[in-house]
Amino acid sequence: MAMDDTVRNSILAAVPSLRAFAISLCGNVDRADDLVQETMLRAIANIDSFQPGTNMSAWLFTILRNHFRSEYRKRRREVEDSDGHYADSLKSQPEQHGHIEFAEFRKALGFLPADQREALILVGASGFSYEEAANICGCAVGTIKSRVNRARTRLAEMLNVNGADDFGPDEQTRAVMAGGGE
Amino acid sequence: MNDREKPVGQQKPMETPAAHGKKSDVKPAKLGREVQARLGQQLRAMYDDVLNQGVPDRFADLIKRLDVNGNKDKQ
Numbered sequence: 001m002a003m004d005d006t007v008r009n010s011i012l013a014a015v016p017s018l019r020a021f022a023i024s025l026c027g028n029v030d031r032a033d034d035l036v037q038e039t040m041l042r043a044i045a046n047i048d049s050f051q052p053g054t055n056m057s058a059w060l061f062t063i064l065r066n067h068f069r070s071e072y073r074k075r076r077r078e079v080e081d082s083d084g085h086y087a088d089s090l091k092s093q094p095e096q097h098g099h100i101e102f103a104e105f106r107k108a109l110g111f112l113p114a115d116q117r118e119a120l121i122l123v124g125a126s127g128f129s130y131e132e133a134a135n136i137c138g139c140a141v142g143t144i145k146s147r148v149n150r151a152r153t154r155l156a157e158m159l160n161v162n163g164a165d166d167f168g169p170d171e172q173t174r175a176v177m178a179g180g181g182e
Numbered sequence: 183m184n185d186r187e188k189p190v191g192q193q194k195p196m197e198t199p200a201a202h203g204k205k206s207d208v209k210p211a212k213l214g215r216e217v218q219a220r221l222g223q224q225l226r227a228m229y230d231d232v233l234n235q236g237v238p239d240r241f242a243d244l245i246k247r248l249d250v251n252g253n254k255d256k257q
Contacts, residue, residue, distance in 0.1 A: 008245050011245065012237060012241065012242065012245050015237045015238075015241045016232065016233045016235065016236055016237060017233060019232050019235070019238075020229045020230075020232035020233050023232050024225075024228065024229060024232075033238070033240065036241065037240070037241070037244060040241065040244060040245070040248075041248075044248055101224070102224065102227065102228065105224040105225075105228065106228060109225075109228075120225065121225070121229070124221075124222050124225045124226070125225045125226050125228075125229035126229070152213055152217075152218060152221055153213060155221050156213055156217050156221065159221075161217055161220060161221075
């Protein structure tokens with residue numbers, strides 16, 4: 001398959017979600033961008049192994065994920081000094097959601113085991129089905145499901161949101177909206 | 183191939199109140215819908231912040247460069 005416009009455009013179109021995935025995985029924008037760049041290079045070098053008509057995005061995610069995993073093994077020791085970089089990248093648009101809560105969430109996400117984190121992101125944010133996520137991670141669908149469940153449970157524990165009471169006004173508002181009004 | 187990885191954060195674990203048995207009638211495997219929805223919202227908010235940044239120039243340039251190098255007949 002030649003490197004035609006369609007391929008180029010679909011790779012480029014996948015860049016924002018690849019970056020979002022990479023940043024969620026490694027918590028560091030610079031490193032994430034390097035991952036994305038390496039993913040693009042690999043994708044293009046191996047474009048012949050892409051099956052036209054299949055999901056380009058899922059294919060790219062697979063490449064990125066595998067690359068991250070192999071890199072990760074190499075630098076197991078130097079991971080996670082995410083706070084500074086990621087926070088900086090968000091300074092442009094901090095006000096939309098409670099910033100502190102948000103920072104805590106990111107931190108908690110960083111404490112999850114890698115396999116749980118990637119499963120949760122793929123299913124919960126990237127919009128892949130359990131089946132697609134299983135393909136990307138090279139494991140069974142049931143494994144993805146249980147990783148997602150464990151990830152949610154651990155996050156809830158770390159963020160101390162085990163019960164509805166912990167939600168505060170936000171949740172009350174939602175309850176009011178759900179229950180009342182005509 | 184997909185062996186279990188160690189958690190990324192090998193630093194001190196965050197406090198996990200539930201682990202201390204602080205009145206945990208919550209079953210670990212079963213979260214309420216609200217909790218799941220809330221976690222999902224935060225996850226997507228984080229993700230969408232990056233999506234909204236679009237395609238940085240770096241990557242648009244890269245694709246152009248690769249096209250020139252890899253597809254010479256097209257210049």
